[in-house]
Amino acid sequence: MSKFIVRGGKRLKGTVRVSGAKNAVLPILAASLLGEEGVSVIHDAPPLEDVKTIHQVLEKLGASLSYEGETVEINAETLVSHEAPYELMRKMRASFLVMGPLLARTGKARISLPGGCAIGSRPIDQHLKGFEAMGAEIGLGQGYIEAKINGRLKGTKIYLDVASVGATENIMMAATLAEGTTVLENAAREPEIVDLANYLNKMGAKVRGAGTGVIRIEGVERLRGAEHTVIPDRVEAGTYMVAAAMTGGDVYVEGAIADHLGPVISKMEEMGVTVQPDENGIRVIADKPLKAVDVKTLPYPGFPTDMQSQMMALLLAAEGTSVVTETVFENRFMHVDEFNLMSANIKVDGRAAVVTGGLKLTGAKVTATDLRAGAALICVGLVAEGTTEVGGTHHIDRGYVHLAEKLSALGADIWRVHAEPTSTTADEDGSIKRSDASRVKSTMA
Ligand SMILES: CC(=O)N[C@H]1[C@@H](OP(=O)(O)OP(=O)(O)OC[C@H]2O[C@@H](n3ccc(=O)[nH]c3=O)[C@H](O)[C@@H]2O)O[C@H](CO)[C@@H](O)[C@@H]1O
Ligand SMILES: C=C(OP(=O)(O)O)C(=O)O
Incomplete structure (x- = not known):
């Protein structure tokens, strides 16, 4: 059984290349x-x-x-x-x-x-x-x-x-x-x-x-x-754009096609993120406080359901209350309970989730319920205080190529372990030391 271990607090910077969709x-x-x-x-x-x-x-x-x-x-x-x-x-x-x-x-x-x-x-x-x-x-x-x-x-x-x-x-x-x-x-x-x-x-x-x-x-x-x-993966691209924006970063997402990401770009701009597309990719700069926005998923060209959980993660880092409405799938809020384990305050009412942003987020042991939920939990982990362990990595592996390696190259403190970390590895605050985690085999698959 493997897990991603994320230690929050690093600003992402650099270039990440998007894989085929x-x-x-x-x-x-x-x-x-x-x-x-x-x-x-x-x-x-x-x-x-x-x-x-x-x-x-x-x-x-x-x-x-x-x-x-x-x-x-x-x-x-x-x-x-x-x-x-x-x-x-x-x-x-x-x-x-x-x-x-x-x-x-x-x-x-x-x-x-x-x-x-x-x-x-x-x-x-x-x-x-x-x-x-x-x-x-x-x-x-x-x-x-x-x-x-x-x-x-x-x-x-x-x-x-x-x-x-x-x-x-x-x-x-x-x-x-x-x-x-x-x-x-x-x-x-x-x-x-x-x-x-x-x-x-x-x-x-x-x-x-x-x-x-x-x-x-x-x-x-x-x-x-x-x-x-194959065209570049717009959901993978959007996930790195969110990760960059959450951490107040400056990241160039190489290969991302802006035309495929219209609503994601618009919503991020409404939040106060600077998004600069060019012919080879999209640069995301987050140097201002983020604002709350409402988001509703719809079939293309509407806001993609496959970006809903990552966007919800980003809204946790914004000041104010946002409403996220999921209209494509009837049960795509499973990540909410996991976010709340990380001190988020999100309330689900039918197809809508009310997200209170701006709260201090804390690391926790959480589980990916689907592949996008897994990526979104990692995004929250990037800004949470302390250490986050994300289980259910088989979901994430369905849709993300070398996720930990790509985020690490941008400066994130994230790695993967193949065994359950033992209690001897945990600090009082629940965090895990890298030296302890390195005792278990790391995957650089
Ligand atoms: C491999 C792939 O490309 N997966 C994507 C594809 O999934 P997938 O092709 O399964 O998604 P669909 O577009 O078919 O589903 C959209 C909605 O239509 C409903 N429906 C679908 C088929 C049907 O015969 N009857 C019916 O009622 C579904 O329950 C759902 O509520 O599009 C989804 C919606 O953008 C994405 O989240 C998935 O990532
Ligand atoms: C839901 C997704 O994929 P699939 O349709 O393959 O389950 C997804 O890519 O987010």
């Missing part, structure tokens, strides 16, 4: 299953646990993958299975993204139901509605979804009741090999969807309108492997 590389790797000939070469594939999981799913289906640094080569010419088992689905819901490509390519798919997770129930009805509209027969049994088609999927008009990112991606991938044209209405507009569409088009697909609410996909007979570079 988790939420772009996962659908892109799933889409590689559509390539009947040739190999795909994907650059800037971040070395994350989620990427390892989708790798295992693709291998199980018959694709072969090889890595050189952060470039992955995928050969999906021969597929040997159409089944994604529970053991892999339970690790990561995004494995469900293989359903569209499998159905389109092989005519059948058997996928374990992904189930709920810490942030909400996360149904998949819109994915299934899309596949059914395109002619798939869908059955449920023993925790699996089975889908099959006779011949090819048929292009049609599909209106999504919810602008779901995953459903948009799954249906878009399935429609690339359908007979005729699919028009997807109320489609999600996230940058990761545009990145997926760009990759599909390099593979020979005909996708138009990605990034708007209406996507048109003209089906083609075959797709082939293609070369593509």
Whole structure:
């Protein structure tokens, strides 16, 4: 069992480089299953646990993958299975993204139901509605979804009741090999969807309108492997922007694309943070007291739910009371109790959380309830008095490449330990000495 240990009080300064986007590389790797000939070469594939999981799913289906640094080569010419088992689905819901490509390519798919997770129930009805509209027969049994088609999927008009990112991606991938044209209405507009569409088009697909609410996909007979570079991770970038602002820092987030971070930048500016984007990244300077602001999460281009907990961490460092409203997931305030363990004062009322800023925060033993909650707890730890231990690191490893190393390079006092620190390592105030922690194996994975 590992933990991150953070000692608060260091101002962050310097440059941090953003990795490829988790939420772009996962659908892109799933889409590689559509390539009947040739190999795909994907650059800037971040070395994350989620990427390892989708790798295992693709291998199980018959694709072969090889890595050189952060470039992955995928050969999906021969597929040997159409089944994604529970053991892999339970690790990561995004494995469900293989359903569209499998159905389109092989005519059948058997996928374990992904189930709920810490942030909400996360149904998949819109994915299934899309596949059914395109002619798939869908059955449920023993925790699996089975889908099959006779011949090819048929292009049609599909209106999504919810602008779901995953459903948009799954249906878009399935429609690339359908007979005729699919028009997807109320489609999600996230940058990761545009990145997926760009990759599909390099593979020979005909996708138009990605990034708007209406996507048109003209089906083609075959797709082939293609070369593509994944966009930078806007949530990872936003997390470092928050960490910089919380600590009164001056940090250049290299690779961050300002266009993808509009609402995060606006809210930080409203708070009094100086944000200076240029063509290669974004500089964040926090040299004034922070002001409270209200934040409401919405589908893109609204404020991202994946930045909600980090933003809440930042609001703890602001003077005054802020209200954070979560509209995308019904249960994404699990981090609040953990923040309150660190002397925060946050009250949740339904979908809103009232955050009292400006209080002295103190280090504590806390647990990441999901990957963003974990990153947010680390951000609080950066300014809390004393030492914070963040458990649940497997969540954080799903979405952040070398988080402790990147923050350390900016001057943060953070490291990782692989064993439970013993009571002999704790000071009276609960803090842990680095010399004690170094007795347990440190991970510089
Ligand atoms: C791998 C990936 O890209 N994950 C992102 C993706 O997740 P994911 O694609 O799972 O999120 P969705 O956009 O599908 O979910 C948004 C909302 O729609 C609901 N819904 C979704 C599908 C469906 O069939 N029916 C339904 O009701 C969900 O319960 C949720 O309330 O978008 C989320 C919303 O920006 C992000 O938090 C996740 O980081
Ligand atoms: C919720 C997230 O991811 P996933 O959809 O993979 O659970 C996230 O990236 O914050």
